[in-house]
Amino acid sequence: MSPKARRLPAEQRREQLLDVVTRIVLDEGFGAVSIDRVAREAGIARTVVYAQFGNLEGMLTALVDQAAARAVGQVSAVIPELPVTRDPDVLLVDAVRSFTMLVRDHPRLWRLVLFPVEGAPPIVRRRVAEGRAAVFALLEPLVEWGVQARGGPEGIDTELLARGLLTMGEDAARIVLADPERFSPDRIATFTATLLGAFGRPE
Template identity: 45%
Template sequence: MGVTRRARTAYAPRMAPEQRREQLLDAVLRVIVEQGAHKVSIDTVARTAGVSRPVVYGLFDDSEQLLRASLDREEAAALQQVSDAIPRLDTEDPVDAVLTALGNFLDAVQSAPERWRAVFTLVDSSTPAFRRRVDRGRQALILTFEEFVAASLTAERRTEVDVELCARALHSLFWDNGRLVLAEPETFPPQRVLTFARTVVAALPAFTR
């Protein structure tokens, strides 16, 4: 007498809808970092999350909605991390204030490496919509630096110092070193960056006396 065996179907463990949504958005982020935003699809996200396609379709209509939801989440989280680091800027000792903020920023980048790898990837993307998302945050950061630099100067010195270029120099210092500590953490640890940054910041026209 033959015995019929049925292949078992693997089912994803049950989760509350909000938990499942976060799991899927985490999977989208991994796809962006490992394969590029153009590879985000229902299939790739389902495979990455270890679930079936119907599970994904239960929460998202299509890959565009998936990608948009992931970018919305990561953009909000990245902006919050930057906001938490930068407001500590003050004018009591501007060089120390910048270094403290830079240290906070590097900590934020290292605490959420996939998020920031995606951010740095998207800013180099050939897709204008992706670049615009990142650019909003970068412009907000530059504006914060402009306000800080202006507040660090006396009224007389504001006519002597190019506030906008000083702000952009600070932005480059933060942004480029954020990339470095992720890409080559052993070669460029935060302490090495901060030691070098002290010399650079102190030499900016805004902070020389």
Template identity: 40%
Template sequence: MSQQPRKRRPYAARMPMEERRTQLLDAALRVIDRDGYDGVSIDAIAKEAGVTRPVVYGAFDGLGALLLTLLDRQQARAVGQLFAALPSGESTDPVEVVEQACPALHRMLLDDPVTWRAILRSPANVPDAVRSRIEGDRQQVREFVEGLVTAVLGEEVDAEVVAHGIIALLEHFGRLVLEDPLRYDAARLTATARSLAASWVR
């Protein structure tokens, strides 16, 4: 009886190390997005990227190092995207501010949904290091919003409390947009925010 030829493992094509690391980080992010942090492992990342375990270990010194690099990258990416989408602070007209911010924030979410789902979902199994980074970034954004609130509404309002409320609303509606972008489109959210902003200056 003749033996069946052994099926050869697919060969991972050679690529520059930076490209390989980016490929593996993207694969890890997809695994986290799909399966949560409980589902991420060297095996899962290798399978997602279509490579073998040694390829992963050749790029990163273990799972911990890979996830730390991913965390650094996603933090920089998210903060950069968010501050690019937020109003510059030059306008003091609440209606103008929300008309500028809402479409930009909506577009930001849909341009990179995997990044923002990982931040806004924040499930119970998120590692402490990730949760701490997210809270640190949230505080940074909150301080920016406080300054924006003071510039737009004046010193008579409690900017800290208002900023907390705005961040909570942004995060909630961000989750709605990611879950159902057609239902919660930019025009609908902008129109609602415009009505609210107009009531502040009556």
């Protein structure tokens, strides 16, 4: 272990170790992660890893919790709180563009959240479901406001619309990750604007 490794503050050490775990998980799956391997690749003693996370389960839980919190934080940053004074269509298009840009710029985080990873423990599914519920709780009232503000579509079920938008957002993120050149944030935002235009608005 190098002197530089020993001098890292606890929070920086934790980030370093979680970066190592993320790389292993995305390259080889959760089953490839072990205390020994993380310590070896980080260039530190196993005792340092144990001091940070307690055990392997604690380390994987920390990884999943960090990813979920960061993902929800990024989504929350592009979903404004009510009351809103902007045009609802413009707001949605801008939010879609901003979100897909975040996905493009943070691919490791969103691959961890959106793509099934080999050997993922049950906590991964739980945290993804909890994160999805948190985003939906932010999105549904905004969708209800948006439909009222734009004057329709009349009679549309806003809860189901919010769920549909959430699913479309997740799919948009996946195709951006899979082929960012072909499915750029601008292309997806333009499609969103065209789709909204198809619904029409009262004069």
